[in-house]
Amino acid sequence: MGKAFFCAMRFDMMRPRKIFLSLAILSALPSASYAAGGGGDADPIPTVLLALIVILAVAKLGGELVERLGMPAVLGELLGGVILGNLILLNPRWSFFEPLRVTPLQTDWAVIISALAQLGVIILLFEVGLEATVKGMMKVGASSLMVATLGVVAPFLLGFGVSWLFIKEIPPELAAIVPPGFSLNYIHMFIGAVLCATSVGITARVFKDLNRLQTKEAQIILGAAVIDDVLGLIVFAVVSGLITAAESGQPLAVGAFLRLAGVAIVFLGGALALGTLLIPKIMNQLARLRTAGVMLISSLLFAFTLSYLAGVFGLAAIVGAFAAGLILEEVHFRGFRDEIHLEQLIQPVAAFLVPIFFVLMGIQVRIETFANSGILGVAAGLTIAAILGKQICGLGVLEKGLDRLTIGVGMVPRGEVGLIFASIGKYLKVIDDATFSAVVIMVIVTTLIAPPLLKLTIARRERASNPRMRP
Amino acid sequence: MGKAFFCAMRFDMMRPRKIFLSLAILSALPSASYAAGGGGDADPIPTVLLALIVILAVAKLGGELVERLGMPAVLGELLGGVILGNLILLNPRWSFFEPLRVTPLQTDWAVIISALAQLGVIILLFEVGLEATVKGMMKVGASSLMVATLGVVAPFLLGFGVSWLFIKEIPPELAAIVPPGFSLNYIHMFIGAVLCATSVGITARVFKDLNRLQTKEAQIILGAAVIDDVLGLIVFAVVSGLITAAESGQPLAVGAFLRLAGVAIVFLGGALALGTLLIPKIMNQLARLRTAGVMLISSLLFAFTLSYLAGVFGLAAIVGAFAAGLILEEVHFRGFRDEIHLEQLIQPVAAFLVPIFFVLMGIQVRIETFANSGILGVAAGLTIAAILGKQICGLGVLEKGLDRLTIGVGMVPRGEVGLIFASIGKYLKVIDDATFSAVVIMVIVTTLIAPPLLKLTIARRERASNPRMRP
Numbered sequence: 048m049g050k051a052f053f054c055a056m057r058f059d060m061m062r063p064r065k066i067f068l069s070l071a072i073l074s075a076l077p078s079a080s081y082a083a084g085g086g087g088d089a090d091p092i093p094t095v096l097l098a099l100i101v102i103l104a105v106a107k108l109g110g111e112l113v114e115r116l117g118m119p120a121v122l123g124e125l126l127g128g129v130i131l132g133n134l135i136l137l138n139p140r141w142s143f144f145e146p147l148r149v150t151p152l153q154t155d156w157a158v159i160i161s162a163l164a165q166l167g168v169i170i171l172l173f174e175v176g177l178e179a180t181v182k183g184m185m186k187v188g189a190s191s192l193m194v195a196t197l198g199v200v201a202p203f204l205l206g207f208g209v210s211w212l213f214i215k216e217i218p219p220e221l222a223a224i225v226p227p228g229f230s231l232n233y234i235h236m237f238i239g240a241v242l243c244a245t246s247v248g249i250t251a252r253v254f255k256d257l258n259r260l261q262t263k264e265a266q267i268i269l270g271a272a273v274i275d276d277v278l279g280l281i282v283f284a285v286v287s288g289l290i291t292a293a294e295s296g297q298p299l300a301v302g303a304f305l306r307l308a309g310v311a312i313v314f315l316g317g318a319l320a321l322g323t324l325l326i327p328k329i330m331n332q333l334a335r336l337r338t339a340g341v342m343l344i345s346s347l348l349f350a351f352t353l354s355y356l357a358g359v360f361g362l363a364a365i366v367g368a369f370a371a372g373l374i375l376e377e378v379h380f381r382g383f384r385d386e387i388h389l390e391q392l393i394q395p396v397a398a399f400l401v402p403i404f405f406v407l408m409g410i411q412v413r414i415e416t417f418a419n420s421g422i423l424g425v426a427a428g429l430t431i432a433a434i435l436g437k438q439i440c441g442l443g444v445l446e447k448g449l450d451r452l453t454i455g456v457g458m459v460p461r462g463e464v465g466l467i468f469a470s471i472g473k474y475l476k477v478i479d480d481a482t483f484s485a486v487v488i489m490v491i492v493t494t495l496i497a498p499p500l501l502k503l504t505i506a507r508r509e510r511a512s513n514p515r516m517r518p
Numbered sequence: 519m520g521k522a523f524f525c526a527m528r529f530d531m532m533r534p535r536k537i538f539l540s541l542a543i544l545s546a547l548p549s550a551s552y553a554a555g556g557g558g559d560a561d562p563i564p565t566v567l568l569a570l571i572v573i574l575a576v577a578k579l580g581g582e583l584v585e586r587l588g589m590p591a592v593l594g595e596l597l598g599g600v601i602l603g604n605l606i607l608l609n610p611r612w613s614f615f616e617p618l619r620v621t622p623l624q625t626d627w628a629v630i631i632s633a634l635a636q637l638g639v640i641i642l643l644f645e646v647g648l649e650a651t652v653k654g655m656m657k658v659g660a661s662s663l664m665v666a667t668l669g670v671v672a673p674f675l676l677g678f679g680v681s682w683l684f685i686k687e688i689p690p691e692l693a694a695i696v697p698p699g700f701s702l703n704y705i706h707m708f709i710g711a712v713l714c715a716t717s718v719g720i721t722a723r724v725f726k727d728l729n730r731l732q733t734k735e736a737q738i739i740l741g742a743a744v745i746d747d748v749l750g751l752i753v754f755a756v757v758s759g760l761i762t763a764a765e766s767g768q769p770l771a772v773g774a775f776l777r778l779a780g781v782a783i784v785f786l787g788g789a790l791a792l793g794t795l796l797i798p799k800i801m802n803q804l805a806r807l808r809t810a811g812v813m814l815i816s817s818l819l820f821a822f823t824l825s826y827l828a829g830v831f832g833l834a835a836i837v838g839a840f841a842a843g844l845i846l847e848e849v850h851f852r853g854f855r856d857e858i859h860l861e862q863l864i865q866p867v868a869a870f871l872v873p874i875f876f877v878l879m880g881i882q883v884r885i886e887t888f889a890n891s892g893i894l895g896v897a898a899g900l901t902i903a904a905i906l907g908k909q910i911c912g913l914g915v916l917e918k919g920l921d922r923l924t925i926g927v928g929m930v931p932r933g934e935v936g937l938i939f940a941s942i943g944k945y946l947k948v949i950d951d952a953t954f955s956a957v958v959i960m961v962i963v964t965t966l967i968a969p970p971l972l973k974l975t976i977a978r979r980e981r982a983s984n985p986r987m988r989p
Contacts, residue, residue: 092636096826107815159633165563340869344578355567395866398811
């Protein structure tokens with residue numbers, strides 16, 4: 048451990064100038080000079096290739112650096128993106144990534160990169176859904192359900208409160224498109240929704256590294272996180288649906304609220320019910336096909352179809368992708384000739400597309416917005432709300448003798464899903480550049496502090512219950 | 519076999535109406551009605567999802583149907599695309615795929631789908647390169663080299679001749695952008711180049727199915743096809759470079775020709791030499807990284823980087839992707855913790871992206887151009903030139919007692935690479951819609967006839983050398 052850490056530090060300390068220089072050179076590479084070699088009108092593909100090269104290299108490099116420091120790779124991808132996008136602050140000529148930072152996107156290559164990132168998100172949520180199963184959710188029981196419910200309600204209310212404290216006017220970009228009666232409460236609700244979702248991957252990793260995945264605390268957290276994902280998606284579906292309606296001039300009505308909640312629940316429930324009934328039959332048919340890659344393509348088709356249908360029902364595509372993952376279970380693929388797990392097949396596609404999303408999120412953070420000190424306040428407020436909100440959910444543990452602090456801390460990391468919500472908020476214009484940056488800071492901080500805090504609380508707990516044992 | 523065939527026929531005969539109807543319904547789905555649910559300005563992602571669903575479903579369905587008939591899956595993907603794209607001839611309202619058929623592409627979603635297809639082509643050529651190794655090319659010896667050289671020169675000359683016979687004027691779209699001195703010979707040269715590349719996958723599959731991969735004939739064909747790929751890419755690089763230069767007004771000069779040939783050879787040779795020296799060292803460094811997916815991402819990075827650099831040198835991206843595959847050998851990955859073959863990791867990404875390209879090529883075929891009977895003549899001429907040209911290369915076999923007819927027939931299928939060249943020709947405007955359709959017909963016919971012909975010649979040969987053996 049010591050050696051690896053030293054190694055990482057050396058990697059970290061001695062190379063930044065070199066890495067930084069290369070990034071700067073790549074960022075400054077004029078894509079225009081190249082297009083001349085192609086022929087005719089501007090072909091976006093060379094620039095797409097260049098952007099992919101830089102983005103994937105930064106994702107892997109950033110991920111590697113932070114993993115060596117014991118942090119999850121996603122953090123390195125985000126931070127790498129923040130550096131790439133903000134190189135322009137050091138030298139106005141390092142503007143290669145600017146086309147990715149304007150809304151709406153104008154340039155063909157930026158549209159393509161953003162689409163790759165969004166396909167990545169759909170595949171990521173599909174993977175998250177695959178990890179969860181309906182049976183698993185039934186099994187974890189009442190404690191997980193209580194923890195999850197509190198873990199959605201408390202951060203939502205706290206996030207609403209922080210937004211109400213700090214955000215006093217509608218951002219100009221949003222004001223330009225909404226009718227006069229548009230209420231600030233929509234923005235508060237959206238920010239509350241962003242704070243709901245737990246990113247359990249990080250916590251699961253820490254428990255696994257400490258060889259504590261089988262403890263009751265770990266089981267409750269993992270169960271709660273799955274239910275939390277479902278509840279968070281429903282809250283998100285309702286809030287974003289209300290905002291879309293409000294932006295087109297419809298007043299906030301209890302009826303609309305109930306209808307949206309109904310659609311979300313019916314969609315998820317219906318997809319689950321139909322899926323559980325139909326999927327085994329469909330898979331039986333597909334298993335008789337002979338061409339290679341049937342398993343992968345039919346799963347992707349299924350994920351894309353539910354994502355598309357979610358949109359038809361007015362929900363976000365990710366809700367459909369998650370439902371698709373929830374429905375598909377390994378067991379349906381037994382008859383297939385490819386003797387390989389579905390996760391293994393999806394993984395390379397995800398490894399290619401998902402980091403593009405996180406680097407892009409980083410690129411879209413505008414460091415200059417922090418000059419406005421109000422934004423640092425929002426970021427601090429959101430981070431505190433995110434942490435406190437999940438501590439409250441420790442109270443939902445029904446069994447006695449369990450460590451509520453560990454459970455609360457385990458639910459803290461926000462990670463992927465919060466970011467995805469925030470990016471959709473940016474698209475809906477309820478979240479402006481400054482607030483988006485604040486959300487990214489909240490995600491980075493909660494993800495950063497959770498692993499060390501978790502190690503501390505687990506050690507403290509085990510010392511207390513067994514004084515002879517050393518951490 | 520009999521039963522499978524019957525099964526396939528039943529599948530083929532009874533379902534078309536149902537399949538056809540579903541395709542029509544999907545094609546008619548108005549993407550606009552959906553966008554309203556999203557919010558704000560038009561988000562291309564729902565339409566991208568819908569297009570991906572239809573394209574991947576048709577690719578798998580078409581691939582499956584033709585594989586059951588003993589044909590390669592790529593043929594089904596192409597034909598499926600032809601049906602999808604030409605549904606509009608039956609009903610003007612089935613126009614969903616029209617945005618993919620205009621050059622240059624205008625709509626965001628079409629730009630995204632086309633970019634996915636192009637990334638697919640880069641990954642496909644990378645895979646083709648991975649299958650070949652420098653050592654393997656050295657080993658196959660003089661016969662393969664002679665067969666490959668004749669197999670490039672003869673189809674080039676015949677293709678040039680057919681184009682010279684049929685194409686008597688510069689297409690209007692091209693005429694509008696080129697200087698007055700632009701010679702028709704460029705078009706003839708390009709069509710000659712399109713006829714060069716052998717698609718050996720199909721032949722390899724037939725030999726494998728017949729359990730004849732170890733025969734001398736099979737070895738010569740496989741070796742020749744690899745050298746053929748390299749020579750074809752060089753011819754293509756030179757011809758497309760000359761055309762790009764001519765389109766910007768530079769006269770055809772022996773100097774330019776030699777310079778382009780030099781760049782292509784130096785690029786491929788330099789990439790090979792540098793790659794062979796540096797890649798093992800770089801891979802050793804990468805093997806020390808800990809994050810998951812290092813092997814996949816570093817290979818993709820390498821392929822993308824060489825593709826981009828090829829463009830910087832004025833060559834097509836696919837030349838770089840092929841060189842990247844040629845350089846990377848399994849052996850470089852020995853130190854990696856992922857205990858899995860590189861091909862296995864690339865395969866899911868390819869399975870997702872590559873069929874998009876072939877369906878798109880089919881979609882871009884305009885059946886109505888065949889009403890112009892001249893085009894059927896061009897198609898017939900090209901097909902005959904493609905077949906004859908590869909028969910000539912049988913003469914390159916130096917050893918006595920080998921079956922030259924089998925070798926010639928084995929080199930007939932054009933498949934992927936010819937199509938990729940044609941699609942670039944369309945982009946350069948040297949190939950118009952009608953000629954593109956003719957090239958697609960040539961690819962379909964050569965791919966269709968090769969497997970049964972090959973089975974015939976192998977059986978004939980074995981009957982001749984061993985009269986007691988029955989086929």
